[in-house]
Amino acid sequence: MALSLHNSTSISRVGFASQFLGSKSASNASLSVSFPPSLAHLSFKSVEPSRIIAMSKAESSSSDQVKVDITLSPRVNSVKPSKTVAITDHATALAQAGVPVIRLAAGEPDFDTPTIIAEAGINAIREGYTRYTPNAGTMELRTAICHKLKEENGISYTPDQIVVSNGAKQSILQAVLAVCSPGDEVIIPAPYWVSYPEMARLADATPVILPTLISDNFLLDPELLESKITEKSRLLILCSPSNPTGSVYPKKLLEKIAEIVAKHPRLLVLSDEIYEHIIYTPATHTSFASLPGMWDRTLTVNGFSKAFAMTGWRLGYIAGPKHFIAACNKIQSQSTSGSSSIAQKAGVAALGLGYAGGEAISTMVKAFRERRDFLVKSFGELEGVKISEPQGAFYLFIDFSSYYGVEAEGFGKIENSESLCRYFLDNAQVALVPGDAFGDDSCIRISYAASLTTLQAAFERIKKALISLRPAVTV
């Protein structure tokens, strides 16, 4: 099918939102693609449906045409792009175009990295600590991580059982690549962090999604888990506190899950504990590897992005039995090598802040809690909305499905989480993430990594936008 190219210098607000969220109008736009001016030098020529040849205008006008086959690998074609990144970028573009968008889509704290940590990074540069580090991370940082895991999580590791990476995301991907064979199954409770299923696909494994219920606080039902384990099951991914629900797995439930896991020698557990410090009492965090019999089969992932407000430093790590960790290290050695020497110095300073990050972190957690309380109370009073109070992280995963099926004036039918998000972006100028990205289309994720004043304004806008819709079904 031929593609015609428009050099679009101005993109309307609605058009922008539609393109980004993959709305009906965008998905119907197969004959017409708008490109920002920076890409206007590219022209597209029709060939066959699966293969498009791109040429620069300069090249196409010369007699010696250079054609480039831009076919992508089946592996990358099987992976969906991250909707959280997509909507964040799009909301940013809208804001830059002058639309007063309130962005509650991003998964990063709105706080600055605590000064003491930032200073450690600055000093690392000043002192010339700017060379390659060992692939697995500096001995100084890995020793500090071992100390942290022992003191805070009750799990013992030696530095050769730790690999430091460019963020926990890399740690998780490497672990999935290291342990999964083609055709293996990766069990993922939904709602899930967007990257887990895609990482399984990158490893040629099959994601097996286990739904959970809002009435169960989005926690995995052990019986459902047991019924879904097969000989192909290789990895169970647990995330507590959870992105996107904020649910925290109680120790008793983890123990039940551990009993089931213990019956299946092939099954490993990847425990993503990156939000461990952002937790609201009385909830407490339990590391899966600390449960009886689970150390041998658990890969514990953690990082600095969330608790220490260090998203841009790119620092995370994995801990586990040496055999698996050496495999992760091998992958890293042939891809990115060790993470930044500067970030690692900052990481040492972060772990030096004391138990659970000390006061610097507890101040942030206090602010998150205040915001959570405000949002839970406010949304809880709205008609047709279901909420499970999050016990950790900084997200609220709200069930708005009673609004699906409603015809919104001047907008059209609200069909699902994606169109409701588009409605909020167009009518309330609030950017949120459709639950469908996290494997639960009935909900929408709100990130409360924003000031209370911003959240109050966002809530008022959403409320106003909802008032013009009547819930189709009473909940």
Ligand SMILES: Cc1ncc(COP(=O)(O)O)c(C=O)c1O
């Ligand atoms: C559940 C979860 N795990 C892992 C990550 C990756 O964090 P990073 O790569 O910044 O350390 C994120 C980031 O959003 C997350 O939400």
